[in-house]
Amino acid sequence: MASPVRRRAQETRWHTASQVLAWLRLHPGSTRAALAHDLQLTSGLATELTGRLRALSLLAETPAPPQGRGRPTTVLGAHPGGPVVLAIDLRMADWRYAVAGVDGELRDVTGSRHVSRDPATVLVEIRRVIDAVRDRYGHRLRAIALAVVGSIHDGRLAQSATLGWRDVDLTALTAGGTVPLLPGNDATLAGLAEARTGAAVGARAALHLMVEVGIGGAFTVDGQPSTGAHGAAGEYGHQPYGNRSLPCPCGARGCWDLEIDGRALARHLGVPAPADPRGFARQVLDRSPRDPATRRALAAVAGALGAGIGGLVNVHDPDMVTLGGLAAPLRAAAPDVFDSAYTDGLMAFHRGQPPPVVDAVHGDDGALHGAAILALDHVTSETALAEWSAGPH
Amino acid sequence: MASPVRRRAQETRWHTASQVLAWLRLHPGSTRAALAHDLQLTSGLATELTGRLRALSLLAETPAPPQGRGRPTTVLGAHPGGPVVLAIDLRMADWRYAVAGVDGELRDVTGSRHVSRDPATVLVEIRRVIDAVRDRYGHRLRAIALAVVGSIHDGRLAQSATLGWRDVDLTALTAGGTVPLLPGNDATLAGLAEARTGAAVGARAALHLMVEVGIGGAFTVDGQPSTGAHGAAGEYGHQPYGNRSLPCPCGARGCWDLEIDGRALARHLGVPAPADPRGFARQVLDRSPRDPATRRALAAVAGALGAGIGGLVNVHDPDMVTLGGLAAPLRAAAPDVFDSAYTDGLMAFHRGQPPPVVDAVHGDDGALHGAAILALDHVTSETALAEWSAGPH
DNA sequence: TCCATTATCCTCGTCGTACGAGCATAAGGT
DNA sequence: ACCTTATGCTCGTACGACGAGGATAATGGA
DSSP, rough: OOOOOOHHHHHHHHHHHHHHHHHHHHHHOHHHHHHHHHHTTHHHHHHHHHHHHHHTSEEEEEEOOSSSSSSSOOOEEOOOTTTEEEEEEOOSSSEEEEEETTOOOEEEEEEEESSSOOOOHHHHHHHHHHHHHHHHHHHEEEEEEEESSSEEEETTTETTTTTEEEOOOOOOGGGTTTSSSSEHHHHEEEEEEEHSSSTTOOSSSSEEEEEEEEEEEEEEETTOOOOSSOOOOOOOOGOOOOOTTTTTTTTTOOOOOHHEEEEEHHHHHHHOSSSHHHHHHHHHHHHHHTTTTHHHHHHHHHHHHHHHHHHHHHOOOOSEEEEETHHHHHHHHSHHHHHHHHHHHHHHHHEESOEEEESHHHGHHHHHHHHHHHHHHHHHHHHHHHHHSSOOO | OOOOOOOOOOHHHHHHHHHHHHHHHHHOOBBHHHHHHTTOOOHHHHHHHHHHHHHTSSSSSEEOOOOOSSSOOOEEETTTTTTTEEEEEOOSSSSEEEEEEOOOOOOOEEEEEOOOHHHHHHHHHHHHHHHHHHHHHHOOOOOEEEEEESSSEEEEEEEETTEEEEEEEEEGGGTSSSSEEEEEEHHHHHHHHHHHHHHHTTOOOOEEEEEEEEEEEEEEETTOOOOOSSOOOOOOGGSOOTTTTSOTSSSSSOOOOHHHHHHHHHHHHHHHSSSHHHHHHHHHHOOTTTTOOOOOOOHHHHHHHHHHHHHHHHHHHOEEEEEEEEHHHHHSSSSHHHHHHHHHSOGGGGGOOOOEEOOOOSSHHHHHHOOOOOOOHTTTSSHHHHHHSSOOO
């Protein structure tokens, strides 16, 4: 609340332009008339705005295919010389990246497996790609977002049990340059993607949960994830929902993490903890559902998942819940157990209309899409637009 | 994101005025020069704004005591004929109310015990007070906020184990009138009060937890509580942190609620569940700390409290945690147990600088203050200011 | 072929908030 | 008295947005 009024020149100037670009991403391929209608722009203002944005290489207008009577309009899209962002998703076994313009569409999606999981090696590889993209796009590259399977704290990768990393400084990736690096937890960014362009579009408050190794997620309100004070919010896997006697690699005990992934399945099946819990879970899910031990193990995990989600609905009160990664097949493996555990975990007044639990739509690409969204949010912010307009065109 | 640009006349007009009134509440008794400085207003704009707000009976300016050299300035305060709100706190054994002007100061704080806890009886009593306040203030009464010890869902009191109420329609309280009624959970509103004017001032993200019967709270970001889709967020007491064999009146099992209030103390002490868990907990807390059974019971509860808070910090990543109601004395009864349980519940990377856990400052008045804040937020919103200005002055 | 209809875009005069420079005011200090 | 300091007021300017009216570019029927 110490915020100044700040309706001053530089910021006012870009307020509406920022909204236009945000709208553009949500409605790719829409016409200019639709823009004016949705944003309640007068036609005069629409003319001025699109003209200004075109002059700044932020927007391209191409004639729209005729839709019937009336004067033809134009479809809006990213300018071929406009700003771009680099989205990177750093995962357990591989990492991928893509470039996106202000229309939000991912281009040149590329992936490669880790040759070594040593932090220094991986970061050098990523740095090489960043440099290559910078060489190719020059000043057009305005932001880099990095989704990473681990906990982010004040811009550092604080800890990742999956990668076996601890407190890795990510700023080295862009050291020497001026392009901002925006790191984020992969599950958080996948939740962002579901909220903006996925299964939770239209929900004001949405909870996304994603199981890979452990469970993470994001609570979004109006498409903005709740990031917390240091960007470390959403570590749902490290709530004491589980058995207090089980120590978690995170340092705490009884974490929910240990009840819902491959490690839990192995425990229920009486086999040693797998080195690759995600692959092990996939194997168990692919097994014949006739095997009673497998069914019991999957039911136990689905029940733990449902019960925890019930508790989280009590906490967050979302409109809906989306399931990413292994969460969707785990529920599908024992839907009745999941449902009753979910309902039983809800406070009574939620049971009349429990928030629907739906599968995510972005699949494996959620975190990458979320990273692009995060970066583009930065690029289309009012201050970033002011900077872009001050640059060379 | 479907929001129109809306920099149109009516809304633009009141944007800055709304910020001035928000500032006024945070800095009671401050001078006009301080306003201009804090909000980075030019002196011309400060003149225009204060003049406009004075003309609308929204602001009063009185000469400030001389502070040394220079032209004397004025202190800003609520206009004696300005808008007021009614804040009500409906609790287990009693209910209280107060009136507040745009400066946020509570006036005429009044309380009375329930003669009957029957919903109809209580609501009629409250309705009588509302009507009396409306008679006294007329069109000056612009909003009524009701803090209630129970779960709010889409404006209804969905359930309150404490009061023994279920699905009570609160709109009857203002039926026939035009003054909006804003209901809220008491712990949520107490958290709002701590974030704005209490122990969490300055924290961007703050978690408030309040123990009375069970535990509730609020997560606030920049002074705004996360309310969820239906206003039911913050039911931290109904997360499955506890013993799965214990059924909770909320309908779920193993709720945290049952581990941290008077019911938990009774269980640990081997006595029957008390009719008044809050009073029972107070008694136990007041007992001689020499009694080993009492100490063990308090330690168990303090440990459950700390462990749960650790899990919630993992979820929300707050700057700090504030403790209201019985939470503060419960921690104080076994600080070491609390601290180690808290730290043990944190993910390792949080342990370097764990969010400080501090006692709330509003005491028993938190919910009432929070209700006033909620109502005043409404009154000083841009749309409400536009309405007020259209009224008779 | 021509013209009414429809849908969209553009032009231009106006409004209102905010800016900012300069001046006015009201104290304390010398 | 006069300077210094701090603050408030006046007024011309800038600029985003509004809104009415006209221009434009298609379809479709007479």
